[in-house]
Amino acid sequence: METILTCLKDYGALLGSIVTVILTSILVMQRNKLKRNETILTESLMEASGALFFSIKNILNKVKITDITEELKEFFDKYSKDHNSLVKLKDKRIIKRFVELEELYYVFLSEKTSENLDRLMTKFVILKNDIEQVFYTEHKVVNKEVRWYLIIESKENIWFRMLLRGYRYFSHTVIFAAFLDIIMVYVTITDRFSEEHMLEGIYGWVFLFTQLISILLVFVLFVNFMIHLTEEEKDNWGTKFCRFIIPKRLVQRFPFLRRFTEGDNEVNSEKRAIKEYEEKYKQWLNRERR
Known part of the structure; x- marks a missing residue:
């Protein structure tokens, strides 16, 4: 113990300087690495996950099969020829999903049956869920300081x-x-x-x-x-807990339960929006329809 104390006394300043230099170097490298990763994520969010997510959501929101098939053609014409958006995601799993989806799409083109369409759209929803998760994660990281x-x-x-x-x-x-x-x-x-x-x-x-x-x-x-x-x-824990235990059908049947599952802010915001719509916009839209 005395030897250790003697060494610290004699070489404490030198050891302190060495430790300080090492820690400073590590912090600088970590900072540069974080900046580089944030740049990559920002590029992915703006040009990859965001564009893919909203493109897929737009297709899934269609009602008619003819509209869906037209949107699918535009989607694969765009992303099959240009894979930059997929590569920028830096997610091997999503790239594999897209390759599988592309194969199913060409199977559907060769034989347009309901079974082939169902398989294609099921894989499409899976891809949407994977990209949605990446999109919101990247959005949270990129905008955490905002x-x-x-x-x-x-x-x-x-x-x-x-x-x-x-x-x-x-x-x-x-x-x-x-x-x-x-x-x-x-x-x-x-x-x-x-x-x-x-x-x-x-x-x-x-x-x-x-x-x-x-x-x-x-x-x-x-x-x-x-x-x-x-x-x-x-989104406090009480709201999350109520949303977990109260079925959606029950909330639809008894609207007052929304205050428990969605919170007062959400309900009050919707009420204000309905009032504003009826006072400012509804009459104008009705005149346009006539």
Whole structure:
């Protein structure tokens, strides 16, 4: 132990400089890597997943078979000749899905039966679901900073903007500390029920730290909920739970249940939209129809 302390005393400054250089290099490389990946995702979102997702949704929204077949022809004429959009997705699974779908499409062209159309459209829906997942994931990553930017920059007072910027780091720190506290509590409880009691000296510190983090976490979660930092926080757990246990048919039969499954904001927003439509646009549309 004395040897280690002596080495730290003699070479502490040198070791500190080496560690600082290594950590700085790692952080710079990670930052450059993140920027490069964000550029790739932005390109994919704008030119690949977004275009494919809305193209497929447009086809699936058609009602007549003739309209569907025409849209399918345009879709495969476009993407069979130009695979850039598929390649930009960087998802091998989706590329394989498209190749399988393309084969089924040519089978359908050679024999236009309802069975072949059903197989084709089933694969088409599977491709839509895969691309939809990629699209919303990329959208969330690319635009993760936008909502914070809007929240902060919408405040006219510069001190409020500075406070919100500081609060963001504080919020992430508290949430991260809460995860660490869970690990510490688990280790402490495990040690307490063991025979060795190797960590008995820190039981009190862990208890105090847990109390402090619990208070800070409640404060952070309350503030985050009030200003809606993310889309997930808008859709609270109560709404998700009600949506899970209440069948859609029951909601359709009893519209008042929508407040439980969709939330007050969604219901009130629809009511305002209906009122605005009836007051401003409905009469004009009726005149156009005549």
